[in-house]
Amino acid sequence: MLIMKFTINNIEYEIREWKETDSIPELTKLLHRAYKPLADMGLIFLATHQSDEQTKRRIEKGDCFVIEHEGKLIATISLYKHNKLSECEMYRNENACYFGQFAVEPRMQQSGIGSMLMEFIEEYAKEMGMRELALDTSELAHHLIIYYEKRGYKFVHYHQWDIVNYRSVVMSKKL
Numbered sequence: 001m002l003i004m005k006f007t008i009n010n011i012e013y014e015i016r017e018w019k020e021t022d023s024i025p026e027l028t029k030l031l032h033r034a035y036k037p038l039a040d041m042g043l044i045f046l047a048t049h050q051s052d053e054q055t056k057r058r059i060e061k062g063d064c065f066v067i068e069h070e071g072k073l074i075a076t077i078s079l080y081k082h083n084k085l086s087e088c089e090m091y092r093n094e095n096a097c098y099f100g101q102f103a104v105e106p107r108m109q110q111s112g113i114g115s116m117l118m119e120f121i122e123e124y125a126k127e128m129g130m131r132e133l134a135l136d137t138s139e140l141a142h143h144l145i146i147y148y149e150k151r152g153y154k155f156v157h158y159h160q161w162d163i164v165n166y167r168s169v170v171m172s173k174k175l
Helices: 024-040 052-061 113-127 142-150
Strands: 002-008 011-017 063-069 072-081 096-104 132-138 154-159 168-174
Touching: 002 113, 011 113, 024 052, 024 072, 024 096, 052 072, 052 096, 063 113, 072 113, 096 113, 113 132, 132 142, 142 168
Parallel strands: 096 132
Antiparallel strands: 002 011, 011 063, 063 072, 072 096, 132 168, 154 168
């Protein structure tokens, strides 16, 4: 299913929903490549090492979107509805949703593809009737915090997940 088309440097891309025929191992490898600089900083994000089974579970929990180029997955983002059982306070907010598994092929980062995915996911959340969009990242990933702040995301609170080796900054943006 086609969701959105956009052009960067005369190359047309499309953001579309994840399909059953897409390759979970290919998506897992994309996540590992995209999150490798964070792993090199000593930060153990789940996406730095998650298994194919974990990737599949994370896809099934929400709405997963991808971008392909020349037959390969080059970017992804997943949107999750509020979770009443989440240990993260912000993620229990019924007027909010949150995103994760946000990744762009390393050689294509800084090209505008990530920004297009962010614009898309913000609009998609709005269309779902959500009033707020949240995320979390390591408090040590200053470059990511700055990126999200420039997009209008604000600090909400800290959270310590038991599956990572850092304290997370939870941020949100009013839609």
